[in-house]
Amino acid sequence: MRLSLLDRSRTRAGTPDAEALAATVDRAVRAEEAGYKRFWVAEHHAVPGIASGTPAVLLAAIAGRTTTIRIGSGGVMLPLHQPLVVAEQFLVLDALHPGRVDLGLGRSVGFTEPVRRALRSGPEAADSFEADLAELRGYLDGTAEVTARPAARGPIPLHLLATGRGIEVAARLGLPVVVGGPVLDSEELPAALASYRRDFRPHGDGSPWVTVSLDVLVADDDATARELALPEAWAMARSRQTGEFPPLESEATIRATPWPAQVRRRVETALDRAVAGSPATVRRRLDRLVERTGADEVMSSASTYDRDALLASDRLLRDIVA
Incomplete structure (x- = not known):
């Protein structure tokens, strides 16, 4: 099983967005040192809790600080871009850093109507996704x-994020598929995979x-790891309440804040969904996940308020799989 990381450049309450970007680059450097094979970044627009909206630019910064780890996007939202521009961006990256670049693709058109207007996009933009991909x-x-x-200089591997009919499309087009979020929890997932x-139709040597892809956090014991998962679970629960995905807050701040009953239920559900625990606990849960899905690769998308704890979790996770 291959192990990789997805970093969404999560912002922290009370700190500049620029610090989140610097932390992403630093985490990629540490991931390479720890022996990870792949490090991806994401595309989100006008989200307070996420600093990166331009994967190609951030990947260029990461590539300049690393030498061997594969870098990629998880993913570029193709309906928001002209295919030629995306191709040019990643061809430049591959020309400067040959054999290291992946291009993960998604079909999101923006989270809210104001963001879609700012991007000159709308729900109908996703209708041409397969044509744009071709x-x-x-x-x-x-x-x-x-x-x-x-x-x-050579083929740039494409990966498809499995939203909607993404698994079916990936099979028809002969693409690797990335499964996460609600799709990963679906009872129909094993049959879909x-x-x-x-039904996979090879494209070239594919x-x-x-x-x-899911949140994986490792600490010395289960209770500590679950606490590390709290900031992300809290942010997700609050976003359902306010409609805005916020920066991460510290565990102490969250514990000192009143928890409405609905928020508490959502937080507990998110914590239960995350793979967070001691090395032994995480290993057992990953083994069950791989048995259920036959996954070739696990990509941790975890984040937490304490950046040092996140780096320590990355090292422990790598040790588990190694």
């Missing part, structure tokens, strides 16, 4: 009417590849 592929492999520059592997 166009992007043409630019990357040099078969399109227009030749994207710089010329490709079995269909993905059975073969089925399943990555599961």
